[in-house]
Amino acid sequence: MREILPALYEWYAAGSPFGLATVVAVSRSAPRDPGAAMAVGPGDEVVGSVSGGCVEGAVFELAREVVASGEARLETFGYSDEDAFAVGLTCGGEITVLVRRVSPADDPAFAAVAESVAAGRPVTVATVIDGPAPRGATLAVWPDPESEPSPTSDSDSGTGAGAGAGTGAGTGAGAAAGAGSGTGAAAGTGSGAGAAAGAGAAAQAGAATRPAEATAGAGRVAGTLGTSGLDVAVTADARGELALGATGQRHYGPHGERREDAVSVFLHSFAPPPRMLVFGAIDYAAAVARIGDFLGYRVTVCDARPVFATPKRFPPGVEVVVDWPHRYLGGTTTDARTVICVLTHDPKFDVPLLEEALRRPAAYIGAMGSRRTHDERRERLAEAGLTERELSRLRSPVGLDLGARTPEEVAVSVAAEIVALRWGGTGTPLTATAGAIHPR
Numbered sequence: 001m002r003e004i005l006p007a008l009y010e011w012y013a014a015g016s017p018f019g020l021a022t023v024v025a026v027s028r029s030a031p032r033d034p035g036a037a038m039a040v041g042p043g044d045e046v047v048g049s050v051s052g053g054c055v056e057g058a059v060f061e062l063a064r065e066v067v068a069s070g071e072a073r074l075e076t077f078g079y080s081d082e083d084a085f086a087v088g089l090t091c092g093g094e095i096t097v098l099v100r101r102v103s104p105a106d107d108p109a110f111a112a113v114a115e116s117v118a119a120g121r122p123v124t125v126a127t128v129i130d131g132p133a134p135r136g137a138t139l140a141v142w143p144d145p146e147s148e149p150s151p152t153s154d155s156d157s158g159t160g161a162g163a164g165a166g167t168g169a170g171t172g173a174g175a176a177a178g179a180g181s182g183t184g185a186a187a188g189t190g191s192g193a194g195a196a197a198g199a200g201a202a203a204q205a206g207a208a209t210r211p212a213e214a215t216a217g218a219g220r221v222a223g224t225l226g227t228s229g230l231d232v233a234v235t236a237d238a239r240g241e242l243a244l245g246a247t248g249q250r251h252y253g254p255h256g257e258r259r260e261d262a263v264s265v266f267l268h269s270f271a272p273p274p275r276m277l278v279f280g281a282i283d284y285a286a287a288v289a290r291i292g293d294f295l296g297y298r299v300t301v302c303d304a305r306p307v308f309a310t311p312k313r314f315p316p317g318v319e320v321v322v323d324w325p326h327r328y329l330g331g332t333t334t335d336a337r338t339v340i341c342v343l344t345h346d347p348k349f350d351v352p353l354l355e356e357a358l359r360r361p362a363a364y365i366g367a368m369g370s371r372r373t374h375d376e377r378r379e380r381l382a383e384a385g386l387t388e389r390e391l392s393r394l395r396s397p398v399g400l401d402l403g404a405r406t407p408e409e410v411a412v413s414v415a416a417e418i419v420a421l422r423w424g425g426t427g428t429p430l431t432a433t434a435g436a437i438h439p440r
Contacts (some may be wrong), residue, residue, distance in 0.1 A: 019063025072136025109222035131263035230256035274337035
């Protein structure tokens with residue numbers, strides 16, 4: 001939903017109801033993941049997509065009906081063998097879409113949620129999709145104050161090139177309020193800065209209709225799913241999912257009872273984009289930073305050499321820091337989603353850096369170099385006291401075997417390994433495999 005927030009802000013601030021369709025479940029080769037959204041606003045204006053074009057026409061009509069009636073609807077779309085002209089997914093997958101009406105009267109907390117998303121602050125929206133609870137009812141949950149990560153970079157040295165806090169290339173609402181650190185000016189690229197301003201304006205416009213608890217932000221909740229017991233259970237789960245950046249369904253009893261599945265609730269987590277830390281400001285780093293930005297990471301490039309670590313050598317929206325790599329890493333924050341790419345392949349840089357990296361949370365730690373370099377580096381790390389378990393986390397030589405030669409090809413190789421590790425892929429050509437492409 002990040003990319004369609006500017007339009008939603010405008011409609012909401014104007015008090016215009018709109019139909020918001022959200023993918024809440026998928027199976028097989030569905031074209032979009034849970035959380036993908038499409039909205040139909042005033043004048044039948046459409047923003048976003050739930051299927052890449054397959055069922056948008058049907059969802060458009062459904063959204064119009066929901067806006068008129070005020071009653072949320074749940075519909076499943078799949079491929080129909082019986083009627084080739086029926087609305088469905090030609091890819092053979094299946095998606096379930098929840099459509100609900102949003103306006104200041106229907107959802108008073110929406111402005112507070114939208115403001116948090118645009119600013120890169122974490123929040124989860126829980127929505128009832130089925131069962132003996134009001135379908136479409138929402139509960140917004142912010143993390144406990146002590147566990148909420150900062151939406152901006154926490155480095156205080158070097159030259160900040162501006163860190164867009166959004167996904168992709170820093171466009172749309174998700175790129176709002178990028179706050180660069182260091183001496184450089186911070187600014188999200190594309191329309192991100194405008195989206196941030198729109199968020200603030202919409203939040204002010206909706207403040208009069210916002211419940212008091214929604215304005216507090218971290219540690220609070222806003223809205224209700226129908227019963228206090230359900231609210232309590234979902235709040236606890238929502239904060240757990242938010243810590244992982246996870247989105248998906250949970251099931252409860254009517255009053256939040258565990259191990260029951262009477263009520264289905266969709267938890268949509270809006271966590272700040274994960275970080276990619278690239279060490280070594282060489283030509284390969286520029287390519288890796290570019291593809292990391294494309295994949296939705298908030299990218300930081302760090303090098304101790306000022307002549308190489310200059311913002312002009314890297315894509316807009318990438319933060320550039322001049323500091324010793326191990327010192328910078330020791331003073332910054334990583335979590336279970338952070339990707340660390342060590343491209344220095346110089347012992348005086350990468351050994352102390354990897355000694356720090358392998359002892360902290362990270363989803364991926366890769367290091368560039370030949371097999372000889374890897375063996376020598378691993379020996380030095382073992383001498384420094386790293387255990388076999390810690391050393392096993394190192395992906396080196398970095399990347400998948402694609403036969404890459406150019407910096408851009410190497411970046412694709414690295415990105416492919418990151419994606420495969422994240423989702424449990426094998427890197428095997430699909431032509432050499434059988435069965436479902438995506439797990440059910």
